[in-house]
Amino acid sequence: MNTTSTFPTVLRELLRTNQSFLSYAASHVNKLDLTLPQFDVIITLGGTAGMQYKKLGEKTLITKGTLTGVVSRLEDKGLVERAASKKDGRSQILRLTEAGNDLFERTFPEHLEFINRLFSNYSEEEIATLGTALLRLQKAVSVCRGNEIIDEVIDE
Amino acid sequence: MNTTSTFPTVLRELLRTNQSFLSYAASHVNKLDLTLPQFDVIITLGGTAGMQYKKLGEKTLITKGTLTGVVSRLEDKGLVERAASKKDGRSQILRLTEAGNDLFERTFPEHLEFINRLFSNYSEEEIATLGTALLRLQKAVSVCRGNEIIDEVIDE
DNA sequence: ACGAAATGGTTTTAATCAAAACTATTTTAT
């Protein structure tokens, strides 16, 4: 890797690809009068009897501070409801309302179809290559982050 | 591709990888008391005599509505300045101030080093594979978007 | 048994995102 080159182009492509894909996915979800994070919550809760807030945060990649607001707006739309957990006074269970479940069952298959069109000309191997390459980079980030934290501790 | 599977896992990995990488990059840029979009503007302007606002938007992937605010905050920090274009009354030229240029020259090489650590164990081929896979998906999105726009026109 | 530490979720904060509407200017069509 030539350390004097400009910003690594492959990372620029990662950002472009991410933005491009999100824009494509949003163009479908906007028709449901939902945002991508809102729809992500719905499809994560869909097909379940409910889920703890913490688990929902883990599955959707929405940080907990942000998730409170996303869930509130879905409550306002009558699509999601909260219930206190019986086991842990701090905890809450989230689940789709009847309207939320109807929307999920009606729209999720077509959304899946919409997303899967992207791969209509891909072989299984090509999809696997992309996935593997992405996981590889995630791992590289984890390794570098771990090293950075150690560097900070040593500097104290 | 099994159309009844859950959200395509490879796309979930794209989102995770993007988020993970941005978080890693931000951890370095935050030390400069800048945000990633602000730093992106600085490194895009760095090494140039100035750039038109429109061009800056194209190179940084920040939409023009958002770019106004990002640039304003950099002006407030004394790192960027604007000048009216002599050729086009609508247009503006943006450039780094002396302080902005100093910051760029001081920090860009170390940021590049910080980012390039991610690839310290990659071969050229592995980097190329990732880049190619990402470009392939971008193209797939473009193709699907083009088809969607055509679908909308026909529906009118 | 009790205090300390950790955890689950909320609130606060500053910044960003992205699209639509707007204003001023330039370019295009007639």
Next chain:
DNA sequence: ATAAAATAGTTTTGATTAAAACCATTTCGT
């Protein structure tokens, strides 16, 4: 020459991002 269309950048809007601080509750250590 003039009106219509397009463009460059700003403003507005509602939502999200992400981190830090906070409060209430649970878990851990002594």
